[in-house]
Amino acid sequence: MSLALFPSVFDTARLHARRMDEIHLPLIAAMHADGRLMATMGGTRGFTASQLYLQRNVAHWREHGFGMYVLSERDGGALVGRAGLKRAIARDGIELAYAFLPDSWGRGYATEIAQALLALGFGRLPVDALAAVALDDNAASCRVLEKCGMRHVAMPDAAGAGKRRYEIRRAEWRAMVSA
Numbered sequence: 001m002s003l004a005l006f007p008s009v010f011d012t013a014r015l016h017a018r019r020m021d022e023i024h025l026p027l028i029a030a031m032h033a034d035g036r037l038m039a040t041m042g043g044t045r046g047f048t049a050s051q052l053y054l055q056r057n058v059a060h061w062r063e064h065g066f067g068m069y070v071l072s073e074r075d076g077g078a079l080v081g082r083a084g085l086k087r088a089i090a091r092d093g094i095e096l097a098y099a100f101l102p103d104s105w106g107r108g109y110a111t112e113i114a115q116a117l118l119a120l121g122f123g124r125l126p127v128d129a130l131a132a133v134a135l136d137d138n139a140a141s142c143r144v145l146e147k148c149g150m151r152h153v154a155m156p157d158a159a160g161a162g163k164r165r166y167e168i169r170r171a172e173w174r175a176m177v178s179a
Helices: 022-033 035-039 047-064 109-124 139-147 170-178
Strands: 009-011 015-019 068-073 079-088 093-100 129-135 151-153 163-169
Touching: 015 109, 022 035, 022 047, 022 079, 047 068, 047 079, 079 109, 093 109, 109 129, 109 139, 109 170, 129 139, 139 151, 139 163, 163 170
Parallel strands: 093 129
Antiparallel strands: 009 015, 015 068, 068 079, 079 093, 129 163, 151 163
């Protein structure tokens, strides 16, 4: 894939997104250790797993020109989570991913950043579809994806047990944003 060169920083109405890099390890480690947050993502992770996650995401940016962002509130600057688009090698496509600290839940941030990332993805990547995965029992995340126009599709393999795969095609996204 050609280098997409997403912006290193961008803003939505209420969020500031900054390209994830090594300085964000304390936030990532805190997110991975948070039981409430990680219950929505399959369980907590230790510090070494957080370091590996960060290294993979920094390398993803270098290799592909897009990736994960760390998110803060535009008013006040409080860190609230992370989100971005990433290559999903196992499913051969690009996936939207996001996670927020529990104190930020219920504020509409996930929908806000997901819509911005879908616009960036379809605006800068040569793809016909973007996807996302949520745990079956994460009703809030499933609602976010549906609000963004994504539809539930079958998981491609047994490794998806307990998960829901969502997808939106470029034509569907265009029709939605121009309506």
